[in-house]
Amino acid sequence: MGMENKDFRRRLLDQESPVDAGAFGRVMERRKAGGAGAAWIGKGIWAAALLIGTAGIGMYLQHSPMLVPEADKSSQTAETQDAAALANHAEGNADKTAVYPGASVARDAQGSVSVGAAGDKEDGAAHKTGLSGSSSESAAGIQTGVHMQSGRKTGLRKTGLANPAVAHQGDLMAGSNTKGETPVAGGADAGSQLSGPAELEAWTALMKQPLRLHPMFRKPQATAPLDFQRSSRIAQNFLQTEWMVEPGWVLKQSPAGAALRKQERFAGAAAITARAVFPANRGFQWVSGIRYQEWVDHFNFSQEHTSTHQRIDAYDVIIRVPGQPDRTETRYDTTEMQVTRQEIYADINRYRMIGLPVAFRWSPVPDGIWYVQAGITPSYLVYRGGSRRMNDGSVVSLAEGANINRFQLHAGLSAGMRRFLAPRIAMMLEPGLGYNLTQFASGTLRQRNLQLSLSAGLMFHLSR
């Protein structure tokens, strides 16, 4: 059919339509407005990154105090209480108390010294300095005339001094078993100890000495048994970031079909993901972040083009009429011929997308080696592509600059494994299977893809 003949095309392609004078101004205005929009998006991304960063730091700071031994609080309390008691003594109230009550020194593991007693922590430790007896568990220290109560099971320490008891994060009470109260003077068997100022001075001097715990008495950290409940608690208290690079393969499907076609081409994809993993509960965590992905889809195909060419041969004819001068006329012969040629095209498609992944993760052991993860990533996608005719190198339909913007929803399942390189750094490998649903902005056209990926990256604990 001759509808798409050259003349027809030329006439339509050359067709012009008048454009009003203000059109250019409107273009520039629209461009300016669009630019402002783009700048806003850029600022939005920065704001989001800032927000995530701030949240991370905030969470880190929030959870950091939990790293400090809980018994510190009891030490501080004891210090306050005994400072009051000492003041009481200095004011001459010692005569009311044959024995300095609460004769104890509470020290924390770092060697700070405090005077006092009455912590109420189960994991406190009692250290006896020169006393012949005291209890490590909950009984009263009968020989010293004070009741010592401690939950610490790490043992006792003797320094060879006569008095008094030095409690490490422990409960120590004089005269009674009342926990958590400021020690008061008196007590049935308090009279044999700390009876004079000299002993008190000796005792105070002792307190000023830094306490050097034998390693075996130090609070074990690395060797703590990992039970699920405890780990769950730990898992609640850390935030981690993960930085992943993800090469992948995209199996392209027919835009309209649901099933994969065998001859479908493969496309390469690469993604960079920065994500934060937030603790949930009982081994569950939720993941969110930002992801940039790029697909490059490149394949060749050939096509036969048949065109009709006209050949016009011109020749001169000399006409001689008797009695008249010779006359020359030019005649034309037109012949048509069909030419078929095969052309090879290279099809290049490039998809760039930026997405916000949200996922739910479960580890059999929190912070363990294995985890499984399910999530979705809504993405904004920009498509650029076209074909290049390889025979002569000319561009056929390379639509550079003519973006087709789409929305993509990626749903994926992945299983990951981690290997800790340092206490807070782990190497990660995460194979995944994803399903992409890409939709034009208008909502009428869709494209479906299956995507295989293998992510590799590093994980950093921000708090733990």
Add this chain to the structure above:
Amino acid sequence: MTDKELVDGCLREERQVQELLFRRFAPRMKAVCMRYCQNQEDAEDALMETFVKVFDHIRSFSHQGSLEGWIRRIAVNTSLNKIRSRRQTETLEPELHDTEIGDDALNRLETIELLELIVRLPEGYRMVFNLYAVEGYSHHEIAGMLGIEEVTSRTQLAKARRALQKMIILQKELH
């Protein structure tokens, strides 16, 4: 001013050069947009958007083809996007005769009449017809651009041809 000078001026964001480029190509691109969009308003909107993209992405013009061709492709894609955003599923199955229309009938039509006929085509037909018969895209390319199967593109083209034939016959009868 040559195309290269125009591009260079646009790269430097020189407003005068941008205006020159606009004045040179806008009338033709408006005709392109009008061929795809069914109403003037959409066509003008697509034209504006086309030149916004041209100015924004002039950097990606690689001088491998003509500047006009590059802008034309942007205009086509922008018009297609515009249509998609307003798409109403249209199917037209007119009662058509398998009458062949030769080049003569086509040639006798004025360009403006031809445009009017094309614009009157249903949207699906019009897009495929424009892309194939006017712009010269292959069915494979059209399938990729419109997100349809190649066979659908061929079918739409055949239907577009028949619809045009029908309209040309009616036009001849009227005159």
